[in-house]
Amino acid sequence: MNQPVSGFSKKSKEEKIEWLAENYLQNNPNSVQILKNYWNEDTSLQQLHDDFIENTLSNYYLPFGIAPNFLINEKLYALPMVTEESSVVAAASNAAKFWLERGGFKAEVISTEKNGQIHFNFFGKEKDIEDFFEEVNPKLRDSIQSIEKNMKQRGGGLLELSLVDKSHILEGYFYIHATFETLDAMGANFINSCLEQMAHTFEAEARNFKPFQKDEIYPEVVMSILSNYVPECLVRAEVSCKVEELTTKHYEGKHFAEKFVRAIEIAKTETRRAVTHNKGIMNGVDAVVLATGNDFRAVEAGVHAYAARNSYYGSLTHAKIEDGIFTFWIELPLAVGTVGGLTSLHPLTKLAFEILQKPDAKELMKILAVAGLAQNFAAVRSLVTTGIQKGHMKMHLMNILNQLAASTDEKNEAVEFFKENAVSHSSVVSFLENLRK
Numbered sequence: 001m002n003q004p005v006s007g008f009s010k011k012s013k014e015e016k017i018e019w020l021a022e023n024y025l026q027n028n029p030n031s032v033q034i035l036k037n038y039w040n041e042d043t044s045l046q047q048l049h050d051d052f053i054e055n056t057l058s059n060y061y062l063p064f065g066i067a068p069n070f071l072i073n074e075k076l077y078a079l080p081m082v083t084e085e086s087s088v089v090a091a092a093s094n095a096a097k098f099w100l101e102r103g104g105f106k107a108e109v110i111s112t113e114k115n116g117q118i119h120f121n122f123f124g125k126e127k128d129i130e131d132f133f134e135e136v137n138p139k140l141r142d143s144i145q146s147i148e149k150n151m152k153q154r155g156g157g158l159l160e161l162s163l164v165d166k167s168h169i170l171e172g173y174f175y176i177h178a179t180f181e182t183l184d185a186m187g188a189n190f191i192n193s194c195l196e197q198m199a200h201t202f203e204a205e206a207r208n209f210k211p212f213q214k215d216e217i218y219p220e221v222v223m224s225i226l227s228n229y230v231p232e233c234l235v236r237a238e239v240s241c242k243v244e245e246l247t248t249k250h251y252e253g254k255h256f257a258e259k260f261v262r263a264i265e266i267a268k269t270e271t272r273r274a275v276t277h278n279k280g281i282m283n284g285v286d287a288v289v290l291a292t293g294n295d296f297r298a299v300e301a302g303v304h305a306y307a308a309r310n311s312y313y314g315s316l317t318h319a320k321i322e323d324g325i326f327t328f329w330i331e332l333p334l335a336v337g338t339v340g341g342l343t344s345l346h347p348l349t350k351l352a353f354e355i356l357q358k359p360d361a362k363e364l365m366k367i368l369a370v371a372g373l374a375q376n377f378a379a380v381r382s383l384v385t386t387g388i389q390k391g392h393m394k395m396h397l398m399n400i401l402n403q404l405a406a407s408t409d410e411k412n413e414a415v416e417f418f419k420e421n422a423v424s425h426s427s428v429v430s431f432l433e434n435l436r437k
């Protein structure tokens with residue numbers, strides 16, 4: 001049985017690997033080599049990656065791909081995408097090309113406000129906490145002057161503070177709701193530093209507030225943290241064209257548009273479909289979020305909460321046909337940054353920003369919304385026409401052929417053969433066996 005380890009973080013990288021191999025990978029003679037195979041020869045680059053997290057043993061590669069031909073507000077972009085899922089980049093590229101020929105994407109940022117809360121307990125009189133909040137409000141602002149200085153100089157900083165009474169839902173629960181403008185930074189560190197400082201000031205000042213002293217009932221801060229729910233940091237992206245322009249070799253435009261709108265209505269109505277529908281949107285959004293070194297968990301959490309804002313979970317995209325015009329759009333809450341964090345550390349992230357022509361945070365929001373819309377267009381288009389398996393299976397076939405170390409000639413033959421035959425792992429194995437006989 002394995003034993004707990006102490007002082008693990010103090011061990012060198014080699015020692016950590018050795019420990020892991022001895023304790024958890026005894027049956028794998030190649031384990032150490034596998035981990036080392038992914039080390040970078042460039043030791044300073046490797047050191048950079050080692051320092052991103054704690055207890056780093058190796059690097060975990062994900063493909064970095066590119067989806068060209070995105071026309072967004074009349075400007076052409078090639079989107080860097082990081083994902084492990086086959087077909088995602090191809091689908092994005094296809095949708096980009098499709099809309100390039102139909103006027104491209106329009107996108108606009110609706111708002112850019114971030115927020116955080118100081119959650120606290122207060123079991124005294126409601127009037128007292130209201131009076132105290134009014135009195136302490138300017139002091140809270142003053143107490144973050146030094147944290148705010150640079151952000152303020154650039155035009156951002158703390159916006160509003162308000163007191164929210166939730167004691168009708170949870171006894172004694174209140175919070176201070178703080179709103180922020182963080183410009184091109186995602187702002188997590190800035191917001192959390194402001195909140196924690198204000199929380200200290202709040203508690204300290206409460207001790208001097210006479211009405212609290214009288215009954216000896218003081219507010220107690222439970223925690224202070226930004227919210228990843230950012231419905232006031234919103235972006236919208238859209239495509240539209242005449243329904244006839246949707247006609248392709250295989251589909252008549254009007255029929256396609258009607259089926260497409262129906263599919264969106266289903267995703268708006270039925271959570272089981274909505275979750276998968278939105279997952280497809282996030283295939284596009286996350287891939288660009290990852291390529292640009294942003295926090296995909298924050299984006300995911302906020303986006304899904306937004307999808308459920310009307311008390312049920314529904315589609316993040318919308319579609320309509322009006323006067324013969326098909327319009328398809330998305331609205332997403334996105335708190336992302338183009339400065340700070342990984343964005344200025346990871347060489348590939350820096351390159352991704354160069355590829356995107358150095359967008360500011362607002363432009364990145366638009367690009368991300370477009371990536372989501374394009375991905376959803378491609379998925380729903382496949383779903384209501386050919387189905388998705390045809391495209392998927394092509395990639396799946398390649399993955400299997402690679403696993404089986406097929407040569408280029410073998411791959412070409414397999415691609416021809418499986419145009420007419422169903423792909424499965426065993427069918428590919430037997431095809432190759434026959435070929436190799």
Ligand code: MEV
Nearest residue numbers: 276277279280379380388
């Ligand atoms: C697969 O990763 C994503 C899809 O399932 C999305 C959808 O169903 O809309 C194809």
